[in-house]
Amino acid sequence: MFRRTFWFTAGAAAGVWATTKVNRKIQQLTPESLAAQAANKAVEAGHRLKDFALDVRHNMAQRESELGEALGIGEAAPGQLPAAQRVIAPDHVKHSKNPTFGYTSYSYNRNEDH
Template sequence: MFRRAFWFTAGAAAGVWATTKVNRQLKKLTPESLAAQAADKAIEAGHRLKDFALDVKSGMSQREDELNDALGLHQDPDLPANVTALPGPRRLRAIEQDQNDPTTQFSYNRNEDH
């Protein structure tokens, strides 16, 4: 008698466990759940891509500094902060003219000497 009660209880518990497991899997396969999972994966991929881009940018900056040091190119304090190229003859004439005329504002164009 106890043996039958034990197996009946074990079977009922296994049935409840299996039913719960199947229902959880079915809920994971609903369109809303699949959309949420896809959105989470997209956000995660975006974060990874952003981290990769930041790593590439820092590596580029580091390598540029190494090359500038190797070539002896250093930042000139008279030039704007974002300019690292040496000015050509046209640019030097323009700088001299603009130093005489303080009202003239100019922008540095790297392509004007080429």
Template sequence: MFRRTFWFSTGVAAGVWATTKVNRKLRQLTPESLAATAANKALQTGQRLKDRAVGFALDVRDNMAQREAELEDALGIHENPELPAPRRYAAIEADRSDSGTPKHIETLFSSQAKHSYNRNEDH
């Protein structure tokens, strides 16, 4: 009698355990759960890449400063020289008319006003 009760209880426990495992796995395989898992993994990967990139940038900056110090020592430069003022170049020499518009632009538009360039016009 006790032997049958033991095996019956063991079977019931195994059935409950298997049903719970299967239901848990089915919940993990739903589209919503898969999407949430993928989003979490993507966020974690992005954070890891960001951390590595920041670490790499800091290493590069430190090594750059160290190399600049070595070069300054080798060249005998110990203070920052005064930099010359930046040069300014005019893209177009603008002789402005009374209206404030550059003359070459006024000339361009005034010549268009004198001549018709309508392609649909009969000649």
């Protein structure tokens, strides 16, 4: 008699457990639940994207300050432009005779009239 009671109780408990598990899964698959899960995932992705953008902005500012220090570009006072930096570029070669090598060098500027 004890065996029958044990197996009956075990079977009833397994049935209740399986029914509860199936009902939970069915509720997770309803359209409202799926929409809520998708919305939560989208919000989480938005937060991760925002954190990434803040990290990029912070690292960009840090790198710009490092490059500014390396190039000797100081920060201007508020409301003022930084001092102009003079860049020395090589002069364009025009039709002239090179005294060292004795040949004529030409400019390769296509916009120049020949």
